[in-house]
Amino acid sequence: MSGKVPEPPRDLAALRALRADGTTRLGVVGWPIDHSASPALHGAALATLAAAEPSFAAWEYRAYALRPEELAEALPLAAERGFRGLNLTVPHKVEVLPLVDRLAPSAERIGAVNTLLWEEDGLHGLNTDGYGLEEGLREAFGLGMAGQSVLVLGAGGAARAAVAEAVHQGAARAFVANRTEDRAVELARRFAGGVTEVAAVPLADAGHRAEPGTLVVNATSLGLRPGDPQPFPAAELPERCLLYDMVYNPPETPWLAAGRARGYPVANGLGMLLHQGARALEIWTDRPAPLAPMREALEGFLAGA
Numbered sequence: 588m589s590g591k592v593p594e595p596p597r598d599l600a601a602l603r604a605l606r607a608d609g610t611t612r613l614g615v616v617g618w619p620i621d622h623s624a625s626p627a628l629h630g631a632a633l634a635t636l637a638a639a640e641p642s643f644a645a646w647e648y649r650a651y652a653l654r655p656e657e658l659a660e661a662l663p664l665a666a667e668r669g670f671r672g673l674n675l676t677v678p679h680k681v682e683v684l685p686l687v688d689r690l691a692p693s694a695e696r697i698g699a700v701n702t703l704l705w706e707e708d709g710l711h712g713l714n715t716d717g718y719g720l721e722e723g724l725r726e727a728f729g730l731g732m733a734g735q736s737v738l739v740l741g742a743g744g745a746a747r748a749a750v751a752e753a754v755h756q757g758a759a760r761a762f763v764a765n766r767t768e769d770r771a772v773e774l775a776r777r778f779a780g781g782v783t784e785v786a787a788v789p790l791a792d793a794g795h796r797a798e799p800g801t802l803v804v805n806a807t808s809l810g811l812r813p814g815d816p817q818p819f820p821a822a823e824l825p826e827r828c829l830l831y832d833m834v835y836n837p838p839e840t841p842w843l844a845a846g847r848a849r850g851y852p853v854a855n856g857l858g859m860l861l862h863q864g865a866r867a868l869e870i871w872t873d874r875p876a877p878l879a880p881m882r883e884a885l886e887g888f889l890a891g892a
């Protein structure tokens with residue numbers, strides 16, 4: 588079980604050296620993976636489950652640093668070594684697609700996998716990012732995306748999850764604005780044609796195209812580093828917008844600070860992170876996720892990060 592001090596991630600050689608010893612293994616795979624909050628999040632969850640059901644004391648969750656080209660060897664190895672599931676992060680979420688036996692609708696929608704589950708009939712690929720976002724929004728603002736106008740800033744993997752979930756939830760419209768406009772156009776094209784109006788808008792125009800009360804989601808990586816500019820000036824957004832920043836570290840980005848100063852409801856991506864992890868845990872364990880200790884572990888980890 589992981590304690591307060593994070594262990595260094597394991598590599599492919601360490602995975603090869605594991606033996607099937609009755610431990611039920613879980614983990615997160617990325618490259619790089621050094622600062623992942625997931626071992627703290629899931630370590631706390633497993634400790635809580637084990638207090639009620641001792642069999643969970645034989646479960647563990649660790650970080651694995653694997654290069655993209657190592658995944659094809661690592662996944663069958665993991666199956667032999669007692670793995671029940673894995674989380675995947677950058678750059679594996681799309682690279683893994685040809686390696687799974689079954690894709691859940693959640694992963695098909697997004698075109699990416701963040702959760703793997705080994706079942707008798709093979710390796711299942713799922714995606715809990717959209718669920719995490721929807722729950723994060725509900726928790727922060729008391730509403731989800733159904734019937735809402737949504738403006739997604741960004742056109743990478745996280746933006747794709749946001750637009751897929753907006754469409755899945757039945758948002759009225761989902762506009763996508765990105766620095767590289769072609770990527771926004773491509774993303775919007777992928778999800779257009781259903782009940783939700785999906786369109787790319789030029790970043791410079793996003794403030795005019797958004798209507799009052801729009802749910803604005805920052806799915807760019809801007810805000811992660813000190814000195815980053817806002818992904819779109821909060822001051823140019825119409826009234827009553829709600830600002831959700833997928834970035835959670837720092838807890839308040841300049842964008843959220845500017846939005847808050849204007850009186851908009853704002854929230855960071857901690858809730859999304861918590862709930863995508865909680866759903867993955869439920870998929871692996873078939874138990875309700877213990878949200879309170881998971882949130883506490885996450886906050887403790889980030890406070891020390």
Ligand code: NAP
Nearest residue numbers: 741742743744745746766767770806807808833856859860
């Ligand atoms: P990604 O695929 O690399 O996409 C990055 C996005 O940020 C692209 O739209 C990119 O625009 C934009 N961007 C990067 N630098 C920029 C700059 N200097 N100016 C303007 N735009 C810039 O990354 P991702 O996986 O989608 O992740 C995006 C963010 O979401 C990250 O901060 C990540 O930590 C966060 N996230 C949070 C959660 C959560 O649970 N809270 C989950 C997933 C992701 P271009 O297309 O023009 O390059």
